[in-house]
Amino acid sequence: MRERHGDCKMKKIYIQEEYCIGCRLCEIYCQVKHSKSKKIIKAFKEEMIDILPRVLVEEIGYNSFAIQCRHCSDAPCVEACISGAMQKNKNTGVVTCDEDKCVGCWSCIMVCPYGVIRRNLSGKKIASKCDLCIDEEIPVCVQNCPNEALKFMDKDAKEKNPVGTKTGRKNEK
Amino acid sequence: MKSKNDNRKNNKMFKDNETIDYLIIGNSAAGLAAAESIRELDKSGEIMILTGENYLNYSKPMITYFLSGTVNLDMIHFKDDKFYKDNRLDVRLNTRVKSIDTDKMFLITDDGNRYEFRKLLIASGGRPIVPKIKAIGTKSSGFIDGTNYDKTEGIFTLTNLEDAVRVKNYIEKNGIKNISILGGGLIGLKAAEAFLEKGIDVNIIELADRILAATFDREASGIIEKKLKSTGSNIYMNNTIEEIHIGSGKITGYKLKDGEKMECRLLVIAVGVNPDTGFISSGSLDMARGIIVDDHMRTSAKNIYAAGDVVEGPDMISGGKRNIAIWPLAVRQGTAAGLNMAGGNKKYGGGFFMNSVELLGIPSISMGITNVAEEKEGFEVLKYLNTNQDMYRKVIIKNNRIIGVILVNNIERAGIYSGLIRNEIDISSVKENISREDFGIIHLPADYKKHLVVGEGIEV
Numbered sequence: 001m002r003e004r005h006g007d008c009k010m011k012k013i014y015i016q017e018e019y020c021i022g023c024r025l026c027e028i029y030c031q032v033k034h035s036k037s038k039k040i041i042k043a044f045k046e047e048m049i050d051i052l053p054r055v056l057v058e059e060i061g062y063n064s065f066a067i068q069c070r071h072c073s074d075a076p077c078v079e080a081c082i083s084g085a086m087q088k089n090k091n092t093g094v095v096t097c098d099e100d101k102c103v104g105c106w107s108c109i110m111v112c113p114y115g116v117i118r119r120n121l122s123g124k125k126i127a128s129k130c131d132l133c134i135d136e137e138i139p140v141c142v143q144n145c146p147n148e149a150l151k152f153m154d155k156d157a158k159e160k161n162p163v164g165t166k167t168g169r170k171n172e173k
Numbered sequence: 174m175k176s177k178n179d180n181r182k183n184n185k186m187f188k189d190n191e192t193i194d195y196l197i198i199g200n201s202a203a204g205l206a207a208a209e210s211i212r213e214l215d216k217s218g219e220i221m222i223l224t225g226e227n228y229l230n231y232s233k234p235m236i237t238y239f240l241s242g243t244v245n246l247d248m249i250h251f252k253d254d255k256f257y258k259d260n261r262l263d264v265r266l267n268t269r270v271k272s273i274d275t276d277k278m279f280l281i282t283d284d285g286n287r288y289e290f291r292k293l294l295i296a297s298g299g300r301p302i303v304p305k306i307k308a309i310g311t312k313s314s315g316f317i318d319g320t321n322y323d324k325t326e327g328i329f330t331l332t333n334l335e336d337a338v339r340v341k342n343y344i345e346k347n348g349i350k351n352i353s354i355l356g357g358g359l360i361g362l363k364a365a366e367a368f369l370e371k372g373i374d375v376n377i378i379e380l381a382d383r384i385l386a387a388t389f390d391r392e393a394s395g396i397i398e399k400k401l402k403s404t405g406s407n408i409y410m411n412n413t414i415e416e417i418h419i420g421s422g423k424i425t426g427y428k429l430k431d432g433e434k435m436e437c438r439l440l441v442i443a444v445g446v447n448p449d450t451g452f453i454s455s456g457s458l459d460m461a462r463g464i465i466v467d468d469h470m471r472t473s474a475k476n477i478y479a480a481g482d483v484v485e486g487p488d489m490i491s492g493g494k495r496n497i498a499i500w501p502l503a504v505r506q507g508t509a510a511g512l513n514m515a516g517g518n519k520k521y522g523g524g525f526f527m528n529s530v531e532l533l534g535i536p537s538i539s540m541g542i543t544n545v546a547e548e549k550e551g552f553e554v555l556k557y558l559n560t561n562q563d564m565y566r567k568v569i570i571k572n573n574r575i576i577g578v579i580l581v582n583n584i585e586r587a588g589i590y591s592g593l594i595r596n597e598i599d600i601s602s603v604k605e606n607i608s609r610e611d612f613g614i615i616h617l618p619a620d621y622k623k624h625l626v627v628g629e630g631i632e633v
């Protein structure tokens with residue numbers, strides 16, 4: 001696993017609402033990324049019913065945006081978690097759910113102000129949420145957004161030099 | 174019952190008889206959140222935690238998941254050994270506090286030891302309430318109450334891990350297939366959730382006209398009742414146990430208030446918890462039902478703080494003080510208390526009751542104030558009910574702010590509502606959308622939506 005964040009400033013996914021065209025490619029690539037096979041056709045044919053996208057496109061008419069966990073600084077889901085499964089990594093700032101520890105009590109769902117945690121019922125009940133694709137250079141939803149409606153950058157870069165989008169990506173794979 | 178991570182060893186770090194910088198009563202949600210926050214601000218001060226229990230760590234709300242078999246004793250902790258080591262916490266197990274001298278700043282434990290402190294946090298949580306019930310067939314008093322209920326085999330409370338272990342063993346030893354639960358509140362329902370998961374039928378006996386009286390209404394309760402009754406379980410509303418029947422030291426059954434006689438081999442008494450304040454002498458701290466704290470979790474005594482189920486703290490919705498005994502608030506209060514004890518300045522900000530419970534595959538989340546008479550006092554109630562799919566959604570509004578929500582079945586966006594309550598967002602511009610089944614961020618008032626979507630993420 002590549003160390004993406006290290007001690008440097010935490011990067012986040014920023015949402016550019018006005019660019020979202022509601023194509024839902026982010027949802028699809030997220031599902032594939034979190035499938036066992038990681039292959040789009042196979043994942044769709046055999047696994048898709050079991051895999052929830054961890055990014056959610058909301059849409060009314062021409063108005064749409066994609067939203068996933070914001071990896072909050074004082075994360076309410078971490079505070080509410082009764083099992084210790086939901087943790088914020090002190091170094092990277094990434095909030096993840098340890099699926100072995102999770103008991104599916106939905107306390108996190110009860111408090112997440114963005115409503116971006118879902119119930120995964122495919123096996124034992126677990127909370128399903130964005131893990132910021134920790135082993136990828138850039139989260140797959142951002143990589144695959146055709147219109148730069150999602151950007152991956154640190155706070156300072158937010159206004160200046162966008163990185164991690166279709167055009168601005170540094171480490172093309 | 175020894176667990177892998179050596180769950181029963183004290184890790185003493187400090188000498189006895191020295192003044193402890195930060196002394197914490199309670200090794201659970203509030204106590205440990207406080208310890209962690211103290212350590213954030215004060216890297217060197219001594220932190221000592223006292224607990225009357227014999228486990229290094231376990232999560233209280235997980236005891237019902239232990240009952241259902243979802244977790245075993247190795248998985249029931251919410252903080253691991255490393256947490257205690259990294260934060261340099263000296264934990265004293267089996268060390269029950271007997272009395273506190275709030276002026277001279279020391280406390281005495283059951284084993285006769287004396288602990289002096291510079292700052293104290295009381296996070297002793299709650300104790301189960303056991304009502305006095307007439308008992309037939311006992312040799313002694315003729316009553317079951319808090320002092321003697323555990324002398325009768327088959328009668329249990331369920332508020333700590335020791336209780337859960339006893340209940341679990343009793344079920345297994347006696348092949349119990351049906352359990353009665355007195356009380357349909359948070360604990361009673363979480364217990365029911367676990368038993369049902371194990372395939373054990375339950376009879377829930379509830380004094381009110383609905384289960385989860387704190388945040389459910391009749392409709393929500395009705396959906397769950399219907400489901401329970403369709404299996405082998407039942408709910409008895411507007412009812413209580415009038416008389417317990419005992420034979421050869423074991424419970425054999427009981428009589429309900431309405432006269433019906435029931436057989437019963439295992440009864441869980443879950444009528445609620447009271448703040449655990451038995452070791453505080455009257456007059457030493459301002460108390461009502463629990464210890465009264467201000468918005469910085471300070472008690473009325475200097476250098477003494479309190480947090481969690483033991484307190485009466487600020488209630489966001491009523492504006493007054495209330496004991497709201499739930500995990501997320503215990504953590505939030507503990508965090509605020511810890512920061513303030515270590516010299517920070519953190520407001521708690523208040524909280525409100527919320528609950529998540531899933532019975533027989535029907536998940537529900539409810540929060541705030543939900544059972545109101547619409548016509549009275551300017552409440553507005555918006556509802557969505559789909560009886561075919563048992564979908565229910567109710568939103569209660571006062572002065573254009575949401576003050577309560579019930580969701581049955583479709584719960585995944587529940588947190589958006591808690592955000593709206595917490596941030597006191599004026600929702601008058603989007604009222605027609607607020608109880609939609611597909612309700613989402615896109616329906617929110619423009620400013621708040623923008624804050625969520627293009628903002629940094631919340632900083633509470």
Ligand SMILES: Cc1cc2nc3c(=O)[nH]c(=O)nc-3n(C[C@H](O)[C@H](O)[C@H](O)COP(=O)(O)OP(=O)(O)OC[C@H]3O[C@@H](n4cnc5c(N)ncnc54)[C@H](O)[C@@H]3O)c2cc1C
Pocket residue numbers: 082105107198199200201202203204223224225226233234235236237268269270271296297298299331332333359360363364449452480481482483498499500501503529
């Ligand atoms: C069965 C059950 C299920 C629950 N489910 C949920 C749920 O799903 N969601 C939710 O939000 N909440 C739930 N709760 C409530 C939740 O567990 C509490 O709100 C939370 O544990 C409160 O934390 P606390 O730190 O204030 O106190 P507690 O967790 O009660 O801990 C108190 C601590 O103080 C110690 N102590 C007490 N007296 C003394 C003394 N005299 N001397 C030394 N130590 C002492 C105890 O040993 C313990 O370590 C549940 C509770 C129960 C019983």
Ligand code: SF4
Pocket residue numbers: 068069070071072075076077078095111112113114115116117129
């Ligand atoms: S899941 Fe929700 S509450 Fe938790 S960090 Fe992500 S956005 Fe914040």
Ligand code: SF4
Pocket residue numbers: 080081082083084085086097101102103104105106107108109126127
């Ligand atoms: S569902 Fe899982 S992650 Fe969420 S609060 Fe419960 S145990 Fe924690």
